[in-house]
Amino acid sequence: MARKIGRRGGNIVTIHDVARHVGVSPMTVSRVINGEKNVREETRAKVMASVEELRYSPNLAARSLATQDSARIGLLYSNPSVAFLSEFLLGILSESSQSGAQLLIESCEGPEGATVALEKMKAAGCDGVILSPPLSDSSRVAKILKEMNLPFVGVAMARPDPTVSCVTIDDLKAASAMTRRLIELGHTRIGFIKGHPNAYASQIRYEGFEAAMKKAGLEIDQSFVGQGYFTYRSGFDAAERLLSHKTRPTAIFASNDDMAAGAVAAAHRLGLEVPDQVTVVGFDDTAMASSVWPELTTVRQPISDMAGLSVRLLLDQIKAHRSGRSFEAVREVRDFSLIERQSSANVAGPDYAPAKRASDS
Amino acid sequence: MARKIGRRGGNIVTIHDVARHVGVSPMTVSRVINGEKNVREETRAKVMASVEELRYSPNLAARSLATQDSARIGLLYSNPSVAFLSEFLLGILSESSQSGAQLLIESCEGPEGATVALEKMKAAGCDGVILSPPLSDSSRVAKILKEMNLPFVGVAMARPDPTVSCVTIDDLKAASAMTRRLIELGHTRIGFIKGHPNAYASQIRYEGFEAAMKKAGLEIDQSFVGQGYFTYRSGFDAAERLLSHKTRPTAIFASNDDMAAGAVAAAHRLGLEVPDQVTVVGFDDTAMASSVWPELTTVRQPISDMAGLSVRLLLDQIKAHRSGRSFEAVREVRDFSLIERQSSANVAGPDYAPAKRASDS
DNA sequence: CTGAAAGCGCTTACAG
DNA sequence: CTGAAAGCGCTTACAG
Known part of the structure; x- marks a missing residue:
């Protein structure tokens, strides 16, 4: 040898x-x-x-030295769910280490903060930027980046924009699919907890819910719709209100896992069993979903893979940008999946629940 | 320019x-x-x-090519808390990408699984291995590694072993400090939820609790001590039992954040306010601690930094090993800190709580 | 205290 | 379809 x-x-x-x-x-x-x-x-x-x-x-080092495609990329985030963020970061880190990219991480509050953070990145020599949601949907942030002439890629963009490269899932379809699943389980009084109003995905997910309800001929009781902010606390509060009505929903669909976990806690607080008396489902399939009990039925969004792919897209884009080639924006749509765990059941009770359709892997 | x-x-x-x-x-x-x-x-x-x-x-690639210190390191884990693990991974990934190390990640169940995983790593050309808890405390795993003649570093080792390099905190002192703090807040009936019996840290943390109680002249009511397994569910179950006694504890110290979060949920379920009627504190300061509501008072263990440092130690060790130099095992003890959030209060109620001593940063 | 030479492991651009 | 040469950006080992 x-x-x-x-x-x-x-x-x-x-x-x-x-x-x-x-x-x-x-x-x-x-x-x-x-x-x-x-x-x-x-x-x-x-x-x-x-x-x-x-x-x-x-030898990765030798390769990236030879190919000269080592780049410095910035990651700009502002996300209230730590669980989401850490999975996102995992994907970014593991891909950027594989491709030998150097990473600069900045957080920001609101678009004013974004300007400052992006200028810092530019000054530090970043060749391109990754945007996490909800920043990826901000047209203001996109505008700043375009003016700076910096390549960028958005992750989990809910609002399609043909001029911006992104990696995303179809939030509308995903929310519809989960809603249909709840309806299949016999639920008709379904509550919904919206995400932060500053995130475009919040709106789209609600529209998906609406569409599926409508298609099934079910009415949405507005007193069953609560405003959340993607935090556990906001899910707790919203669910507490929804579940305090004389006739309460038999299922609650929260727009992310943190809020769903909060909703489960609120149900417990009110003495309601989950899923026996209330089904609660979330969205994202972050660590939160499998860390609480009962574990959450949720929509799996492959956050970490999506983040990793965004790094590769950005690197391609940077290469093109460097060599003066033009670059066509691409929109990569990943598949979501429904993960059924213990927080959901047939409206008649868990004993009547049909066989699981998907499992945690 | x-x-x-x-x-x-x-x-x-x-x-x-x-x-x-x-x-x-x-x-x-x-x-x-x-x-x-x-x-x-x-x-x-x-x-x-x-x-x-x-x-x-x-240019990091050029540097690591020139220094020849690019190594392949394996990470072996087996940890029931996703939150712990993801923070751990973050530290490993960001450090190994900075030092140009390639990473191989394997999980395992029990020591038999460890053998298989380690052989896989060796075959894949790993130059050294990082052990996450509770594997870092396993003398069996250490023995295998020594026989394989592979350098390794343990993270969060609770059982000091002069022959093994590690990065850790003083679990005993940390658990004592948190207990003292609860006593300072006026609590005397303090419950404790132990961690998984396969983790040595579980034992040490309990000893720290014991020591502080004893020193304060307080008795430990064994019906206030529950066995947990580091999962949310186990914390929930244990807390439910502890809080169902006629005279119940006014504070519960759980050996990690997942269990503390479960304990909060159990308290809520029983109609008890946290922290007004029960104080609940955790250990680790993982994402879980600040994702739930009320946010958890906890012992901060700088998991991510510790993991990052372990990569540097391992790299040094690998270098020494390669050049045939002998290598002295080092034990790096990091500082822990008490993070006071909203889940703890003076036994007389939150209005009497003294000013916060530490804050989330 | 400072520098010229050689080399790390790979790939690009060119030639056949 | 295959190869010889040069170079990526840095550091080691040596010489002054």
Whole structure:
């Protein structure tokens, strides 16, 4: 097994070792590794085999030095849910470390704060910016970035904008799907807790709920609709109100998991069993959803993957920007999924609930 | 402002630009940046100024390629609290991306699972391993690693072991300090929810509680001590039992935040106000603590920093290991702090609570 | 205290 | 379809 002793004495398998082992040039190995065409199938197979055998794995530092695609990217956030944010960050960090991008993280309050933060990023030499929701939907922030001539990508944008690259799910469909599921379970008096009014997704999710209710011929009792702010506390308060009506909803759909967790707590406080007496469902599938009890049925949004993909998109965009090429904005729509856990049940009670349709993985 | 047009057209300030700007060699700039001695103070100042002016910032990829200290490190975890884990991961990821280390993440159940996971890591070419709690306290896992001749560092080790490098806090002191604080607030009937029995920290935290109670001349009512498993649900169940006694505790100290959040929910369920009728405090200061309502008073353990530091320690250790140097195990003890939020109050009620001593930052 | 040379592991651009 | 040369930005090891 070919090994090389580096200056520091480490022993690492390099592309040269593989090349020698196979009897080709390092260039060919590089081609195979990067999945380029123009390599004979036979050569490719031999190289692959050798890579396996020698346990070769490319040195990321060398690669990013050679490709010159190391970039500095900024992450601008302002999000009330820590759970959401940490999952988001996880995706960004793991992707940017893989692609050798340097990261600069700034938070901001409101669009004024955004201006300050973005100027700081520009000054620090950022080549592009990732926007977390609800910033990704802010046309003001987008305008600032365009004026600064900085590439950027929005994550979880709810308002389609053909001029801005983004990674998102279809919030409207997702909210509709969850609502339909509740209706399937026999619920007709369904409450809804809206998200923060400054987030466009809040509006879209409510519209999805509305649409599904309408389609099923169900009426929305406005006293069953509460305003929340994406925080646990706001979900608690809103749910407490909704559940205090003489005729109360049999299910509550909260626009995120933090609020759903708060709603469960409010139900418990009022002596109501979840899901036996009230079904509560959330949105996002953050750590919060599986940290509370009962664990929350929710809409899974692959936050971490979406964030990771946004880094790759931004890097492409930066490359194009650097070389003066024009760049077409792309809108990547990821699939959501319904995750059924213990906080939801048939209106007749959990014993009557049909088989689970999806599971936590 | 000196700029260089790379092959790909990007424009980046390099060490050469700074050197030219100051009129020294790149070598000297490198020395200044790395804080080496053997540079005249005057030269150093000029270089620094130029670095500022040109906004130079070193290319991490080039550095880690040149220093050859890129390593592959494995992270082995098994932790029931998602909140804990994600903060832990954040620290690991951000540090390993800064130091250009490649990361391999594996989870495992029990020591048998550990063997499999560690062999996988070894096969994948890992140069060292980070252990999250409670694995960091497992002497079996330590033994396997030693037999494999793989450097490793434990995070949040509760059981001191002079042969193993680790980053930790003093769990005993921390639990005592929180207990003292509860006593200061006038509580005498204090309940305690233990952590998972497989975690050594569970035991130590309980000992800290015991010690402080004893010192204050207070008795521990064993019916006020519940067994938990670090999950929300277990905290909920345990608290429900503790609070159902005829004379109930006026404060509950849970061994982590997830359980404390569950305890708050249980109190609410029983119609008890927090903190008016029961004070509930946690441990760790994870996202959970500030995501629920009331927000939790807790012991802050700088998980993310500790995890980051563990990566640096491991990297040093790997370097030593590679060059055949011997390596002394180090035990880095970080400071904990008491974070007082809304879930705790004077036994006479929140209106009598003294001024806050610490705040969330 | 300072610098010239060589090299880290990979890829680009070019030539065949 | 394949390869030889040069270079990415930095640091090590050596010489002065």
